[in-house]
Amino acid sequence: MASRRSFIKQSALATAGTMLLPNFLKAFEIRPDFIQDSGKVLVVIQLSGGNDGLNTIIPYQNDLYYQHRPTLAISKSNVLKASDSLGFHPSLTKLNELYDQGYLSVINNVGYPNPDRSHFRSMDIWHTASDATEYLTTGWVGRYLDASCKDCHVAHQAIEIDDTLSLALKGETIKGLGVKNPKKLYQILHNEFFQRVSKNIPTDSSNSELHYLYKTLAETTSSADYIYDKSKVYQSAVSYPNNEFAGQLKTVAELINSGIETKVYYVSLSGFDTHVRQQAVHERLLGIYAESVHAFISDLEKNNRFKDVMVMTFSEFGRRVAQNASNGTDHGTANNLFIMGKNLKQKGFINETPDLSKLDEGDLIHQIDFRSVYATVLNKWLGSNDEQILKKKFELLNFA
Amino acid sequence: MSLTVMVESLQYKHFCNRAAFGIPLSAVKNSFQPLAIMKEGVADKPIQVIEKPVRDYEGKPNEAEIKVALKKNKEAQIRLNTAWFNQLTDPQVVFREKMTFFWHDHFACRTRNAFLAQQQNNTLRKYALGKFGDLLMAVSKDPAMLQFLNNQQNRKDKPNENFAREVMELFTLGRGNYTESDIKNAARAFTGWAFNPLTGEYLFRSRQHDFDSKTFRGKTGNFSGEDIIQMILGDKQTAFFITHKICKFFAGEAIEKSEVDALAEKFFKSDYDINQLLINLYSSDWFYKNSGNRIKSPVELIAGVQVQTGGNFNNPFNIIFLQKTLGQVLFQPPNVGGWPAGKEWIDSSSLTFRMSLPTLLLRNAESSFQAKDDGDVNDATNTVAKPGQISYTVNWEKLAGSFRKNSADKTLEEVEGFLLVKPTTEENRKMIAAFAGEAKEDLEFLKKACIGFMSLPEYQLS
Numbered sequence: 001m002a003s004r005r006s007f008i009k010q011s012a013l014a015t016a017g018t019m020l021l022p023n024f025l026k027a028f029e030i031r032p033d034f035i036q037d038s039g040k041v042l043v044v045i046q047l048s049g050g051n052d053g054l055n056t057i058i059p060y061q062n063d064l065y066y067q068h069r070p071t072l073a074i075s076k077s078n079v080l081k082a083s084d085s086l087g088f089h090p091s092l093t094k095l096n097e098l099y100d101q102g103y104l105s106v107i108n109n110v111g112y113p114n115p116d117r118s119h120f121r122s123m124d125i126w127h128t129a130s131d132a133t134e135y136l137t138t139g140w141v142g143r144y145l146d147a148s149c150k151d152c153h154v155a156h157q158a159i160e161i162d163d164t165l166s167l168a169l170k171g172e173t174i175k176g177l178g179v180k181n182p183k184k185l186y187q188i189l190h191n192e193f194f195q196r197v198s199k200n201i202p203t204d205s206s207n208s209e210l211h212y213l214y215k216t217l218a219e220t221t222s223s224a225d226y227i228y229d230k231s232k233v234y235q236s237a238v239s240y241p242n243n244e245f246a247g248q249l250k251t252v253a254e255l256i257n258s259g260i261e262t263k264v265y266y267v268s269l270s271g272f273d274t275h276v277r278q279q280a281v282h283e284r285l286l287g288i289y290a291e292s293v294h295a296f297i298s299d300l301e302k303n304n305r306f307k308d309v310m311v312m313t314f315s316e317f318g319r320r321v322a323q324n325a326s327n328g329t330d331h332g333t334a335n336n337l338f339i340m341g342k343n344l345k346q347k348g349f350i351n352e353t354p355d356l357s358k359l360d361e362g363d364l365i366h367q368i369d370f371r372s373v374y375a376t377v378l379n380k381w382l383g384s385n386d387e388q389i390l391k392k393k394f395e396l397l398n399f400a
Numbered sequence: 401m402s403l404t405v406m407v408e409s410l411q412y413k414h415f416c417n418r419a420a421f422g423i424p425l426s427a428v429k430n431s432f433q434p435l436a437i438m439k440e441g442v443a444d445k446p447i448q449v450i451e452k453p454v455r456d457y458e459g460k461p462n463e464a465e466i467k468v469a470l471k472k473n474k475e476a477q478i479r480l481n482t483a484w485f486n487q488l489t490d491p492q493v494v495f496r497e498k499m500t501f502f503w504h505d506h507f508a509c510r511t512r513n514a515f516l517a518q519q520q521n522n523t524l525r526k527y528a529l530g531k532f533g534d535l536l537m538a539v540s541k542d543p544a545m546l547q548f549l550n551n552q553q554n555r556k557d558k559p560n561e562n563f564a565r566e567v568m569e570l571f572t573l574g575r576g577n578y579t580e581s582d583i584k585n586a587a588r589a590f591t592g593w594a595f596n597p598l599t600g601e602y603l604f605r606s607r608q609h610d611f612d613s614k615t616f617r618g619k620t621g622n623f624s625g626e627d628i629i630q631m632i633l634g635d636k637q638t639a640f641f642i643t644h645k646i647c648k649f650f651a652g653e654a655i656e657k658s659e660v661d662a663l664a665e666k667f668f669k670s671d672y673d674i675n676q677l678l679i680n681l682y683s684s685d686w687f688y689k690n691s692g693n694r695i696k697s698p699v700e701l702i703a704g705v706q707v708q709t710g711g712n713f714n715n716p717f718n719i720i721f722l723q724k725t726l727g728q729v730l731f732q733p734p735n736v737g738g739w740p741a742g743k744e745w746i747d748s749s750s751l752t753f754r755m756s757l758p759t760l761l762l763r764n765a766e767s768s769f770q771a772k773d774d775g776d777v778n779d780a781t782n783t784v785a786k787p788g789q790i791s792y793t794v795n796w797e798k799l800a801g802s803f804r805k806n807s808a809d810k811t812l813e814e815v816e817g818f819l820l821v822k823p824t825t826e827e828n829r830k831m832i833a834a835f836a837g838e839a840k841e842d843l844e845f846l847k848k849a850c851i852g853f854m855s856l857p858e859y860q861l862s
Contacts, residue, residue: 049775119776120510124735133565135737137744155748163769164725165747167734178749184768188752193835197755197856200827209695212743213751213857220748273777276467316775326463 038383041256043265043311044141044168047289049272050119051315052282053335054354056092057106061085064356068322072278072329085353091287094294095338102347103297103306103340105399109354110373111334111366115317119273119331122316127168129371129390140374141264142171143389144382148263149174155216156223159255160266161248169266176264177223181251186228189221226260233258238299245269246292253299256309263382272315275328289313297340310381310400311340314370320362334366337373339399346399369394376400414691415682417821417862418650420494421703425710425802434682441495442529442675446522449483450476450515453600474780476514481723481730481781482716484521485699489707499528499674501699502649507539507571508733509548512778516544516600517731532642532672533633540567540629541602543595549736554591556610561587564628566736572632574641578617585614590625639668643677650678651687652694653742659686692822692861695742698726700862701754705761705854708819710799714791717784724771724785725753732781746860758854761792762847796843803846812836812849819853821861828856 055072059065060079079087080096086106088096098104114132116122128136138146141158149157158169158176169176179185188194198214198221205211234257240246245267252265269289274281293311300306318335334354354364372394375386380400387393412432416423419438461469488497503524511517520542527535539545540563546552549563564587568578592609595602614623616631623631632638643664647655663684667677681687696704702722705711713719723729727750733739746754753769760767771785803814812833816823823829832852839845853859 047775048773049777118510119774119779120732121735123774135735137737137740162772163749163753164727164772165749166772170744170747175747178747180770185752188756193831193852193855194755196831197828200825200831202825207693207861209693209743209861210858213695213746213860216746216748216751217755217857220752223748268772270773270775273775275777276463326466 039308040381040383041263041265041309042377042382043252043267043309045289045293045311045313046166046266046268047272047285047313047315048119048123048268048270049274049315050122050317050319050331051272051285051335052274052278052329053315053318054321055278055282055329056089056286057108057336057349058087058089059085059353059356060087062353062356065321068356070323071327072323083349086349089283089286091283092290094290098294098297098340099348102344103342104348105339105341105344105346106349107337107339107368107373107397107399108349108351109334109364109367110314110337110370111317111364112369112371113366115333115363115366117317117331117333119316124167126314126316126370127166129374137167137170138172139166139168139170140389141169141266142167142175144171144264144378144384145169145174145176146171147389148382148384155219156227156260156262158264158266159227159252159262161251162266162268166266166268169264176266177220177227179224179227180248182224182228182231182255185224189224194221227255230258230260231255234303236299238295238302240295240299241288241291243288243292245288246295249292249296250299253296256300256305257303274319275324275330276326278323278328293340301342307342309341310377311338312373312377313338313340314373318364321356321359321364322362332363333360334364337370339373341400344399346397350397350399368397372397410691411688413821414688417691417704418687418694419678419682420498420707421489421700422707422862423818424489424491424494424707425799435679438495438678438682441491441493443492444496444526445487445490445493446525447480447483447487447518449479450518453515453598470778473512473514474778474783477517477731477780478716478720478784480514480518480521482713482719484730485703485719485723486713488699488703496525496528499678500525502646503528503535504730505649505733505738506645507545508736508738509542509545510732511544511547513544513547513600516547519600520544521731529675529678530673532638532667532674533629535674536571536633537626537629539571540590540625541593543600543602546593546595546602551590551593552595554587554593555608556588556591559584559587559591559610563587563593564590567629568632570736570738572638572641573635574637577635577637577641581615582617585616585623586628588612588614589616589623589628593625633672636664636668639672640664642672643667646677647681648741650681652690654690654693656686659684692858694862695745695860696862697739697741697745698723698728699730701726701757701860704862705758709762709794709850711761711792711794714793717786718790718792720781721767721771721785721788722757724781725767725769726750729781732779751857751860754860755855755857758851758859760790762794762851762854764790764792766790796847799850800843800846805842808833808837808845811846815846815849816853819850820856820858822858824853824856824858828858 058074058079060076066073078090081087082099116132127139129140130136145157155177160169160178162178163180165178198217201214234254236250236254240250248267271285300309314337317332319329319332324330371390375394376397378384378386378389409432415434523538523542549566550560551563554560561583565583569575588610592605594605644660647660663680670676759765766789773782803811835852836845836848839848
């Protein structure tokens with residue numbers, strides 16, 4: 001390495017110069033053809049680990065519930081009663097408020113045929129919207145992007161607030177963008193190296209893998225710039241609880257309120273796998289969930305954007321009806337699912353309560369396929385072709 | 401022959417990238433002969449980091465015993481993962497390990513029980529380069545697989561078809577080459593195939609087995625599970641299905657159908673000799689025409705960095721963190737269909753992290769990226785995959801010794817040739833030259849050059 005110094009001089013001269021911009025990059029210069037924009041936004045909240053739906057929305061008049069859960073059941077006096085038969089867990093006062101305002105629909109008994117009780121497989125099924133017997137490599141939100149935005153060249157039409165991207169947001173040709181913190185992503189991508197590499201596109205496009213890598217890099221850089229610029233437009237004035245989940249929702253609110261065109265946001269709250277000593281853990285998580293979502297909706301309300309936003313909360317499965325020997329609950333099947341919106345067409349508890357007298361080996365039997373909920377959101381809220389995206393026709397529900 | 405000269409053999413480079421995890425630093429003496437090279441790296445080295453089978457307690461455990469058992473099992477999961485990760489690139493076994501890695505994806509399986517996972521992994525390793533028929537039979541009687549595909553619940557009075565379906569759909573014939581009735585009848589033949597949870601050993605429960613007559617793929621008889629597997633192997637379609645999958649894995653997406661079909665014919669005639677199939681593949685000209693068209697999987701990427709830098713992870717949790725953040729944790733395929741492949745690995749987040757990886761490793765930087773917590777309390781990788789300081793050691797003197805030192809230009813050219821499967825653009829090369837040129841001493845120069853080339857999109861390709 002003796003003659004390095006002279007080499008450095010020589011190369012420094014040669015680095016400058018302009019590169020030809022390939023076609024796919026030119027798309028960034030003008031605003032891309034976007035998904036036909038209805039201005040509607042979907043926010044998906046994933047409760048990871050399997051939320052205990054029965055202790056979330058409580059059938060407080062049902063003796064079987066109390067028999068199955070001698071120490072874990074929420075006593076009748078502590079339930080926040082919402083209807084003749086159902087009420088909220090005491091940590092959910094803020095959710096109860098949203099219910100009272102008519103901003104909440106609870107869909108009971110949501111699941112799918114041949115339920116799988118393993119976390120990863122059941123989550124896989126929810127993400128890909130597959131049957132329990134098939135394996136898909138694309139996610140339902142990703143396929144929505146594929147269907148709605150064939151020639152778009154931006155990654156931020158669907159954003160997951162995280163450092164990694166879930167399968168749900170990966171389509172065949174278009175994938176969403178994972179970003180936990182717009183500023184951080186911007187800084188990572190704005191070191192000189194990333195900036196320059198993203199412009200040094202190989203001219204030989206015969207290697208489709210190489211082309212794809214550079215295309216993804218260019219889109220990422222471009223989207224990161226755009227999101228960071230936009231994220232500075234609006235700073236939330238609403239006070240959020242001090243936890244990571246609330247921070248993610250705050251980021252979503254700031255992006256929505258700043259007028260970015262993202263159609264779908266994806267946020268997760270983890271820790272619901274309550275096999276052991278469930279009470280304290282569940283109480284804390286539900287509190288975090290309800291208070292954060294409430295702050296988020298207030299933030300949107302303040303900016304008159306809640307009317308454009310629908311929030312869907314799901315978990316990969318519910319838990320067994322009977323508690324286990326460790327004051328916890330094991331993996332179950334059907335569960336409740338929450339929809340929030342300003343102008344819901346059906347409010348409150350929109351279907352039957354779980355039937356605790358008719359169980360399948362100790363588990364609830366689903367009545368509504370989760371893909372009916374997806375189909376409804378895709379069709380009625382996002383105005384897209386649900387059948388093409390879900391690869392099958394599912395019955396549409398009436399909440400949207 | 402020096403490393404440099406070997407790198408200049410594009411065939412050798414391609415072979416190492418695909419058949420193993422990249423060109424090792426150790427210089428190779430002979431000229432490039434795939435068969436000779438392969439022979440030196442196919443030893444069978446079982447992983448034995450978990451001694452005890454399933455549980456420590458007798459009878460029905462209490463809460464405290466369950467807690468201890470779960471904790472031990474979580475520790476065992478981490479031990480097993482890192483033990484295998486470290487073994488993947490061991491030169492004495494690397495070609496067998498790469499094939500084991502292929503079968504680990506082909507026979508995708510998940511089990512909580514780390515002992516059963518280790519046992520299955522050793523079974524895949526043992527037969528990885530043997531006869532596919534032996535491998536298939538062993539996997540079909542493997543406790544982790546029987547558990548994963550619900551064959552413990554497959555009983556005469558209440559058959560469970562999961563195992564029978566996946567054996568045909570994913571492991572041998574491929575979709576569309578059997579009927580629903582074949583699945584039903586095969587499931588009956590596999591009734592009673594079970595295992596003893598206390599010892600982790602295969603067990604045939606004859607009282608649960610359906611000894612009645614079955615009709616499978618047009619033939620009728622009192623078929624056992626073994627008979628079904630033999631009949632599946634008797635169908636040439638199995639040889640075609642497996643050969644195509646192996647060729648796609650090693651040669652990339654753009655494979656010539658006629659060439660692969662010819663290999664499949666030979667594979668069938670050789671009674672499914674896997675080693676011979678690989679030799680035939682590596683001896684063909686077309687195999688060497690497709691370099692640089694395959695996107696490395698996360699494990700291949702991390703293992704590749706380790707091979708090429710000769711470095712070591714000092715903190716096993718870092719290994720788990722990287723696998724998890726990049727989306728491929730050993731022993732945790734997403735489903736029985738196995739991991740994604742090719743472009744499916746790349747999205748904006750994963751590419752950003754992949755391109756930041758060399759700085760993290762070679763500068764021992766602190767990662768600000770976070771892996772996903774999937775919420776499963778019994779999955780040890782959720783707890784240990786926390787971001788933090790990366791501790792990875794490279795012997796830079798040794799690495800520097802592998803390159804000729806006649807000029808900075810030459811060194812850079814060699815580093816590029818060593819790290820990248822194909823040259824990058826002139827612009828990137830000049831940029832990296834300028835970046836490395838800021839260094840005040842040789843080893844720092846080399847480090848910067850390595851970080852530069854390894855951070856390129858080109859480095860994602862093999």
